Amino acid sequence: MKKIFLPLLFCLTLVSCSSRMVENKDFFYAYDTYVDIKTYQGSAEDIQELRGILETFSKETNNYQTSDINSVSTINGSNSEIPVGDNLYGCLKQADALTQELDTYFSMYIGSLSKIWKETLSTGILPDTTTIDAELTKARNTSLTFDDVNQKVTRTGSGEIDLGAIAKGYALDIAKNHFKNKNISNYIVDAGSSSILLGEKVTDDGLFTIKIKNLSETYIKAKNVCISTSSISEQYKVIDGVRYSHIVSPENGDARPINEAVIVLSEQGALGDALSTSMMMMSTTEVVSIENEFHVKALVIRDRKIEYVNKDIELFH
Amino acid sequence: MDKKKLRNDLLLIVSLLVAAIIALIVILTRKTDKPLVARVYVSDAIVETIDLSDKTERDYTIKGKNGELVIHVHDGKIKVSKSNCPHQDCVNQGEVSDINHPIICAYNEVYIVINGDANYDVEI
Numbered sequence: 067m068k069k070i071f072l073p074l075l076f077c078l079t080l081v082s083c084s085s086r087m088v089e090n091k092d093f094f095y096a097y098d099t100y101v102d103i104k105t106y107q108g109s110a111e112d113i114q115e116l117r118g119i120l121e122t123f124s125k126e127t128n129n130y131q132t133s134d135i136n137s138v139s140t141i142n143g144s145n146s147e148i149p150v151g152d153n154l155y156g157c158l159k160q161a162d163a164l165t166q167e168l169d170t171y172f173s174m175y176i177g178s179l180s181k182i183w184k185e186t187l188s189t190g191i192l193p194d195t196t197t198i199d200a201e202l203t204k205a206r207n208t209s210l211t212f213d214d215v216n217q218k219v220t221r222t223g224s225g226e227i228d229l230g231a232i233a234k235g236y237a238l239d240i241a242k243n244h245f246k247n248k249n250i251s252n253y254i255v256d257a258g259s260s261s262i263l264l265g266e267k268v269t270d271d272g273l274f275t276i277k278i279k280n281l282s283e284t285y286i287k288a289k290n291v292c293i294s295t296s297s298i299s300e301q302y303k304v305i306d307g308v309r310y311s312h313i314v315s316p317e318n319g320d321a322r323p324i325n326e327a328v329i330v331l332s333e334q335g336a337l338g339d340a341l342s343t344s345m346m347m348m349s350t351t352e353v354v355s356i357e358n359e360f361h362v363k364a365l366v367i368r369d370r371k372i373e374y375v376n377k378d379i380e381l382f383h
Numbered sequence: 384m385d386k387k388k389l390r391n392d393l394l395l396i397v398s399l400l401v402a403a404i405i406a407l408i409v410i411l412t413r414k415t416d417k418p419l420v421a422r423v424y425v426s427d428a429i430v431e432t433i434d435l436s437d438k439t440e441r442d443y444t445i446k447g448k449n450g451e452l453v454i455h456v457h458d459g460k461i462k463v464s465k466s467n468c469p470h471q472d473c474v475n476q477g478e479v480s481d482i483n484h485p486i487i488c489a490y491n492e493v494y495i496v497i498n499g500d501a502n503y504d505v506e507i
Binding site: 093094095098099100184187188254256258259260262267274275276277278279285293295301329 | 424426427469470471472484485487489492494502503504505506507
């Protein structure tokens, strides 16, 4: 009996080990990038359900194209009361709160100014100061009113809402809640490398290894965290020897960030995304102050070198 | 009687250990043999699979969502050499030979990713 039992136990162990490695995955276009989802628990249907939710949220946060559902584009096109879906409503509320809390570092109302700078990256023609000042005035005079009972929003002013600096992070928060509800703890969601959600890897320590592309052969290990990265290394244009990027300061309308890249580790993806963008315009002293206020960990890169790293982020080479 | 039982148990344990070591060697050997392949996606669908172990210099024309891109492959590296997109981010990204370092052309919904084995899970 024992002679049969022990080999059987051995085979079962092998099968059990291999089944832990079976992954469910999906890969789709949303938020102007590709979203890659992998789970090592649950079913393919769990991912399909999440994909549907995230694709809808991607349409809702688009401020360039109208769609069959009420979106940011719909809100930007009117000053009337607009009913919106749960996720867009939640994201708008959080973006509005961060616009107020982060004051001059973050604004969701600079959509048309961002479009002007994106045009500059394409044409190489700089906007004049009159245009920038007019856009900033428009943004500062714009706000949203929230009707929590009926889940409707009303825009006052003519500034365009742009959720580009927060939408992918908010999508990670949606994914995190989805996995929690499905009792899935082993997962990774990669939204175009700039917004990443980590659960636990199927290893003894559960840590994922993350390579930092702006630094030579440098890695961090992490689990159960959102990692948001803002960088100018790929989206920029050099005009008259000066490097301009897609990241715009809501304070002065300038598109020349102080930092080359900022990585933020946080519990909330939306917060991490907004902070990594904001920190691109901050000095190290300001970064440390914001880190303490919002309980996040940051790594700042300038000229391919580490300018600042939080003491709790361990780097490997 | 007990000595015989102990000997049989030890024999079984040693056999299991040997089998486990052999299985481990097979798994590790199989992993490193995977060839480097670049997959080109347009709006979620794979439109081209490129073998990067073939060092021949060559071009691939890809029909994206809003126009054409030219992908250039040389010495195991891949890049977008031409694109009709307005911002040219995909072209500016230059050559890539790195797993987990994709090239994205948002305008054309084109995504180029190299598959293989890496010593990290994701790149930021």
